[in-house]
Amino acid sequence: MFSRLGNRQTDSLRDERIGTKLEELNMQNRVFPEHSSVWKVLEEQLRELRSQDLSHRMGQFFFFWRKPGDAIQLAAKEAASMFFNQLFIGELKQPSGAKLADDIEQMTLEILSAPANAKCTLTSGGTESNFWAVKIARDRAREKQPQISVPEIIVPMSAHPSFEKAGHFLGVKTVRTPLGEDKRADVKAMAETINENTILVAGSSPCYPYGLCDPVVEIAKLAQTNALWCHVDACVGGFIIPFLKKLGRDIPDFDFSVPGVNSIAADLHKYGYTPPGMSTFSLRDRADYCYQIFDWKSSQWNGAGDYQTETLAGSRATDVLASAWTTMMMLGEEGYLKAARGLLETMERLKAGIAAIDGLEVAFEPEVALFLFTSRQYDIIAVAEEMTNRGYPTAWYELDHPVMHLLLDPLEDERHLEDYLEMLAAVAQDVADGKVKRSGEGAVYA
Ligand SMILES: Cc1ncc(COP(=O)(O)O)c(C=O)c1O
Known part of the structure; x- marks a missing residue:
């Protein structure tokens, strides 16, 4: 969990307004301006708002910031502005968008070792990508096993909540199974949970809580034996594990080279x-794409045109395609390998840095890009809270025992890591000396 950050003026404004009559609201400080505004004024307001956010530097190891380097960032921004305000509503009307999407899809399939007959769809995020696996498994089961009234999916305890979210929307029950001692999916426990309503099993590469990869080879075997859909949530690892493996790192296989894997979610906006x-x-x-596509014929709504979509969105923005395409093309295999090498360096230097601070220790041997550390001598949550107070926001979770939780970046500037470790040593000392205690304030995923 991590503390709610940033300014929430709009929340409190909204809270104050609950129960206020519309006429009164119009008299009060309304948000929707009666008159037009000029950009200069708004620009200033936006700058002020933006200045309250965390900078990339301070948030380097926190949740949100994965950046490929200044030059690529700048190019991605320019590419986005070239396609600014362009709708992507299909191949015929916008061949440029279709070409960008095709290229990104093809690059993804190549990175994931997909066979010739594979199909990739670009979605809005990992939550949506996992959604499609559940939807396809459900609709396939509806056709092939119509006797199932409430389909069930089985995921390890460490799987992302987007599986429950998908199940909630799709009328599918999500069953979570315990982890093994090593904090990876316990495939035996998954096997014992399969029943006549089970339609899908899934594993993560890696899971978010521990940063460890589930044994996808065994999960896929289990799926094959029981004729189930096998999905891999590689939202975090999909675009970095293939390159870490090329550098010789020993990480469990997870992609289409594993027989029995039917689908993979991989986020470009994380380690892509x-x-x-x-x-x-x-x-x-x-x-299996037929279970994904939504097809509404023109004749079904008074001849207003065919509506055929493969994502939750209908019309989409082209600028995200242009910036993603530019980032991937600029990085290329060489760039992704360099990023992977950089991640490993960060990991090793962080390990050495943590080992040098009294009372801190690595909680789990880091495998991909997540790094968890803890203390058996003092309150690690107090350390995490104080790091956040001092401008180095760090997530913390109460897993089996409390941990601080980092998502690593290959460092552009080594000073960032040195600064982080220096501050960590100072805060840890203050907590160990009893000068800083945890605030006890509830942490929120906001
Ligand atoms: C393993 C895993 N799967 C799925 C997701 C959901 O991704 P998104 O936030 O892009 O919807 C996350 C997000 O952190 C994740 O860590």
């Missing part, structure tokens, strides 16, 4: 380093 709003959902066999 593209700007937000871009994830991928890939199918091993495009024959």
